[in-house]
Amino acid sequence: MLSVPASRRSPLLSAMRSLGMGHWSCQAAERRLVLSADAAAIMGMDCAIPSCLDDLFSHFVAESAERLKNAFLACLGSGTPIDAEVLLASPPDRSRWVRFVGESVPDTENETGEIHGAVQDITTYKRVREETLRLTMRLTTTLASITEAFVTVDRQGRLTHVNRESERLLVRTAGQLLGRPIFELLDGEVQGLLRTQIENALAGNQRTEFEDFYPELDKWLEIRIHPYAEGLAMYLRDVSERRQSQNQLTLLRMGIERINDIVAVARVGGVGVSDASISFVNDAFERQTGFSREEVIGHPPDILRHVMGEDLVKSLAQEAIEPNAHTLLRREVLLRRRDGTTFWMDLDVVPVHDDQGQLTHWMAVGRDVTERRLAEEKSTTLLFSTRSPASPTASC
Structure with missing residues (x-):
């Protein structure tokens, strides 16, 4: 049992139970294990409760059993605290993860006499973490597949993500970009336009789109801004060729019109x-x-x-x-x-x-x-009017 005064034991056990935890203890000399009812229930051992460490390890899959065994041996040998996440050897449709934590309690000769600790069901936590990892991998793959320059900024306009195309377009590495306000990196021809558009998008939670010329890059950029909970997602596209074509067409149209x-x-x-x-x-x-x-x-x-x-x-x-x-x-x-x-x-x-x-x-x-x-008609008329019929020859 935990080395806790009886007067404080009941509130402590109630607190552990509310956290989905159960306590356990192990006598170092005999390797005898004592599991509380809560700890046994957490691990699904209501019928056959292990009474020794070897029996305990047999309830886990091979890799987890080895990890937990090494953690106990380290604690018994050198007093290293136990903290291990292990998978019970239950059917795949009922996979159950638990976390073992424990600390050694020295005996009179200052050696490990007992280990006291707790076990907690972390199955839900592991599933959420795995799902988060899958979503993160999916998001990373999606972001990597975007061929346009794509960045995200926080609500202060600081860059939190850049893809390779944005590095190429902005002629800077991710290390030079991340954490810096984007409106300090992109100074457009229209002074303050980017910052104003970012602030308006955040304030109104509305999508916006605009174009501006950026002299440092010598490019026209089309910037599309999409708000989301943590900040803004922004797509940047080089439209210099289109703008040049538009300008040429405008000049051509003006010439044709005149x-x-x-x-x-x-x-x-x-x-x-x-x-x-x-x-x-x-x-x-x-x-x-x-x-x-x-x-x-x-x-x-x-x-x-x-x-x-x-x-x-x-x-x-x-x-x-x-x-x-x-x-x-x-x-x-x-x-x-x-x-x-x-x-x-x-x-x-x-x-x-x-x-x-x-x-x-x-x-x-x-x-x-x-x-x-009219000139041709006049010339033709004049030509025919100057011609006169031939005069008869006078007889001698």
Whole structure:
């Protein structure tokens, strides 16, 4: 029994019982074991309670029995405290883990006379720990499989996890990143934007997404922030190429909008012209035709019948839907403005195909050639007006 005064023994036993523990003792000389009823019940030994150490060890699987035996021998020999987690040799569907703890009690000659200790059922604890380990391994595998740069930060913005792609993107090792506030490592072109977005995401518990240029990295980054209980999960993606392409497209669009030639683009929607829709017209189109963007964008090309005439619309549409329509369609046409006045245009219609060779758009580019046509007509008229019929020959 435990060396505890009788007056204090009952409260102590009650406390141990509430913790799922039972006490035991062992006499060193005879290796005799005494298990309390609680200790025997914890180990499922209600019927055959072991009375010696060898009998006790036989109730455990081989590896655990060896570990527990060595712990007892160390305590008996040198007084080393016992602390061992061991698995009982019960059927797999009823695997039971217990923890043995104990300390030596010296005799009159200051040698180990007895060992007193406790045993506790830790089956639930072991299962929870194993499940936590499995979840941790699964999470680690999941995080490792993320191909984008991925980091987590605590509620102070300090980095708590970085994957290899984030190390590569930020040009720093995990040791240089972990524990540091991310907004001190990433100083964007918009001063304080990252810190503000982090604080807003934490305060509102809302997902957010933004882009900024980071001069130190010479990169445009897209940052997506997802709040969770301990802080934020953040995905970082290098979008420099897309931003460069967008800037080039913006410059190109601005140039096209400001040139004097008419430019119109129609998106192909099916096999007929009625399935297509106008997706872009420039400023010159509005000036020359008198129609605004709002009136034509989103409508099929036959809305331009007033400008081009029904016969021309049908003719161009027929050529456009030909199976082998991969070449430039070009002609000079007489067009009519919204106010009824006319003008001559040198019109090119160009097919646009995707990477698979599928027709996706038609682009029409037209140049006003009215002055040239009038000059040609004037020259022709002048040429014929200067010619006169041959005079009859005078007779002698």
